[in-house]
Amino acid sequence: MLSLPAEFLERMKLQLGAEYGDFLQSYDSPAQRAVRVNTLKISVENFKKITPFALSPTPWEQSGFFVEGEGLGKTVLHAAGAYYVQEPSAMAAVPPLEITEGERVLDLCSAPGGKGTQIAQYMQGKGVLVLNEPVPSRRDILAQNVERLGIKNAAITCAEPAFLAGIFENYFDKILVDAPCSGEGMFKKEPNAIPEWSLSNVEMCAARQRQILEAADKMLCGGGRLVYSTCTFSAQEDEEQIDNFLKAHPGYKLLDMRKLLPHKIRGEGHFYAVLQKTDGPRADGFHKLTPSVPKKCDLRAYREWESATLKTASNNLILDGDALFGFADGAEDLISAFPRQDRWRIKQLLFLGRLDSKSPFTPGHALATRLTPKEANSVEVDEKTALSYLRGLTFGCPEELKGWYLATYAGLPLGWCKAVNGVAKNHLPKGLRI
Numbered sequence: 001m002l003s004l005p006a007e008f009l010e011r012m013k014l015q016l017g018a019e020y021g022d023f024l025q026s027y028d029s030p031a032q033r034a035v036r037v038n039t040l041k042i043s044v045e046n047f048k049k050i051t052p053f054a055l056s057p058t059p060w061e062q063s064g065f066f067v068e069g070e071g072l073g074k075t076v077l078h079a080a081g082a083y084y085v086q087e088p089s090a091m092a093a094v095p096p097l098e099i100t101e102g103e104r105v106l107d108l109c110s111a112p113g114g115k116g117t118q119i120a121q122y123m124q125g126k127g128v129l130v131l132n133e134p135v136p137s138r139r140d141i142l143a144q145n146v147e148r149l150g151i152k153n154a155a156i157t158c159a160e161p162a163f164l165a166g167i168f169e170n171y172f173d174k175i176l177v178d179a180p181c182s183g184e185g186m187f188k189k190e191p192n193a194i195p196e197w198s199l200s201n202v203e204m205c206a207a208r209q210r211q212i213l214e215a216a217d218k219m220l221c222g223g224g225r226l227v228y229s230t231c232t233f234s235a236q237e238d239e240e241q242i243d244n245f246l247k248a249h250p251g252y253k254l255l256d257m258r259k260l261l262p263h264k265i266r267g268e269g270h271f272y273a274v275l276q277k278t279d280g281p282r283a284d285g286f287h288k289l290t291p292s293v294p295k296k297c298d299l300r301a302y303r304e305w306e307s308a309t310l311k312t313a314s315n316n317l318i319l320d321g322d323a324l325f326g327f328a329d330g331a332e333d334l335i336s337a338f339p340r341q342d343r344w345r346i347k348q349l350l351f352l353g354r355l356d357s358k359s360p361f362t363p364g365h366a367l368a369t370r371l372t373p374k375e376a377n378s379v380e381v382d383e384k385t386a387l388s389y390l391r392g393l394t395f396g397c398p399e400e401l402k403g404w405y406l407a408t409y410a411g412l413p414l415g416w417c418k419a420v421n422g423v424a425k426n427h428l429p430k431g432l433r434i
Contacts, residue, residue, distance in 0.1 A: 002027050002187060005197050015235065022263040031189040032267050034088035035072060036114075037063040038149050039121050041372075041412055042082050050410055051077065058266075060092035063121065066266060074434065076386045080412035081148045081369055086114045087189060089260045089267030093178065093229035094118045096256060096274045101126040103173040108161055108216055111138035113145035115178050115229075120151040128334070129154040130172075132164060150370040150413070152350055155334045161215030168219045170283040175216050177228045179209045185231035185262070185269035206236050213245050222280030226252075229272040233261070238271040251279045299324075302352070305361040309404045310376050319355060326350040363404060365429050368415045371406055378406040379417065379424060389414055389426060392433040397424040 004027070013020045035055075037047045044063055048055065052075065058064035064086070072078065072085045094115050099105060099122040107116040111133040120129055131146065131154050133139040139158040146154055157164065182202045183193045213228065220226055228245075230237055238259060246252055255274040262269045299317065302324060306313060316327040327334075327350060350370065353363040373380070385395050386409040394417075397405075401419035408414060415432070417424040 002191060002194065004187065004194065007199055008184065008197060012233065015233070016261075019261075019263065023261060026262040027188060032066065032088050033068065033072065034058060034064055034066050034086055034091070034267075035083040036061060036086050036091060036118060036121075037065070037083050038081055038117070039063050040125070041080070041150055042410075047077075047082060051083075058088050058091055060089070061095060061118070064088060064091045076383055076390065076409050076414075077412070079148070079390050079432075079434070080386075080409055080414055081150050082410075082412055084114060084117055084145070084149060086118075087185075087231075087268055089185075089265055089270040090114055090231065091118065092258070092260060092270055093176065093227055093272040094122070096272065097122075097174045097176060097225055097227050099123060099174055104128045104130075104171060105174045105176075106130045106132065106164075106168070106172045106216075106219060107176045107178070108132050108164075108212060109134075109178050109180060110156075111135070111142040113142045115176055116142070116154070117145060117149045117151060119176065120146075120149070120154060123153060125152045127153060130157060130164075130168070130334070131155070132157045132159060132161070134158060134160050147366045147369050152370050161212050165215040165218040166287065168283075168286045170219070170221045170281050171286050172219050173221060173224050173282075175220050175224065175226045177209075177212055177216050177226065179205075179212055179228065179230050179237070181205050181209070181230040181232040181237050182234055183231055184233045188262075189268055202232075202234050202236055205232075206234075206241060209237060209241055210244070213241070217249060217277075220277050220280075221282035222277055223282070224277045225255075226275045226277065227272055228275065229270060231268070231270055233259070233269060233271070238273075242273045242275075246275075252277055299355070301361045302355055305363070305404070308377075309363070310371075312375055314352065317352075322354050322356055324352045324355050324361075326352050363416055365415055365427075365432070368406055368413050371413055373406065373408055373411055376406045377404065378408050378413075379419070380408050380411070381414075383409065386414060387434075389417070389428065390432075390434045392426050392428060392430065394426050395424050396422060398422070 016023050037044050053067045053069055055065035101124050105119055110116040110131040116131040133142050136158055143156050182205050186193045252275045255276055257273040260270045314326045318325050351364045351366040353361055379397055389407055397419050399422045405417050405419055406413050407417045416427040
């Protein structure tokens with residue numbers, strides 16, 4: 001069994017009473033593993049037909065499945081964004097948000113992106129999704145997952161919650177606060193978390209969680225729903241945190257609160273509480289810190305490439321430097337919420353590629369991951385060729401193919417290739433090759 005902190009065990013014994021023995025015994029079994037099918041790209045039914053893994057459904061998420069085996073993150077289907085590897089009980093916090101298409105949704109502490117990409121599946125590309133991660137290195141991991149899963153309507157921000165609260169006052173219909181916590185539910189999955197645990201760290205996490213909840217309150221509109229979740233068992237970070245919040249904010253009511261413990265469920269454990277804001281306005285927009293001034297740009301190179309390669313046209317476009325972005329309806333003004341000197345705070349909306357006046361348009365990988373064969377010229381490859389492509393190699397293609405094509409496997413996008421004289425040249429970014 002894992003060597004767990006004595007103070008943690010003592011607290012859990014007091015907290016669980018007669019259940020303590022069963023809780024302790026749960027650490028003798030291996031960590032549970034699961035995947036969530038990315039329904040933005042493939043249906044659950046079609047995924048079952050092509051997956052190499054044996055699947056059994058999770059009770060919390062209709063697209064989530066328990067799996068066994070190694071190499072979950074090293075398959076062609078994973079690279080193509082067909083699924084996300086996620087701790088099974090972590091999937092339980094998103095369905096209670098009851099998200100509907102077209103809403104404004106915020107995931108306030110989003111990296112690495114499990115719950116944020118799960119939210120995106122419910123939104124189906126409609127509405128405004130803001131995924132925030134204050135730590136730049138973790139924000140980049142979040143961006144990679146958003147890109148791989150082909151999410152079209154997300155803005156990734158890198159800011160402290162209090163900063164965002166000054167911009168998005170009463171703006172969001174739904175907010176998820178998957179709060180930074182002492183991580184007690186991660187001990188089995190990530191043993192390195194054990195030596196970092198301490199009672200003082202629990203205190204520090206609880207204080208930070210209070211600040212994050214205060215910011216979330218300012219951004220949630222009247223009638224909006226907030227889900228607070230952690231992967232820890234500490235009452236101080238869970239039930240007591242919610243109790244204190246409700247006492248300080250009488251304009252909320254508690255709809256549900258659950259603690260999923262590892263000796264009672266098939267998973268490593270999670271906590272969530274569902275809150276409804278009973279009063280307050282819903283803002284028409286957000287506070288822009290700098291005027292939105294459309295930049296005039298010559299889009300001829302892009303339009304020529306678009307006409308030759310894509311089967312649909314992009315209408316919402318903005319150029320920032322040489323980077324061309326597209327936007328889901330309703331999200332085009334998000335970049336104007338941040339002054340130019342603070343643009344590092346917003347990682348991406350829908351990055352299309354780069355416009356250089358001295359060369360043709362170069363499409364970005366993020367655009368490839370968001371397309372289907374119905375939306376772009378594409379060339380379908382078998383699994384052997386797909387693995388070769390993911391290693392950065394070229395592959396043969398029909399002589400008549402010329403220009404940019406989407407390389408696909410099982411109808412799922414892998415990335416761009418450029419067909420020249422019967423050879424498809426590989427344009428998968430080097431950092432993504434295996």
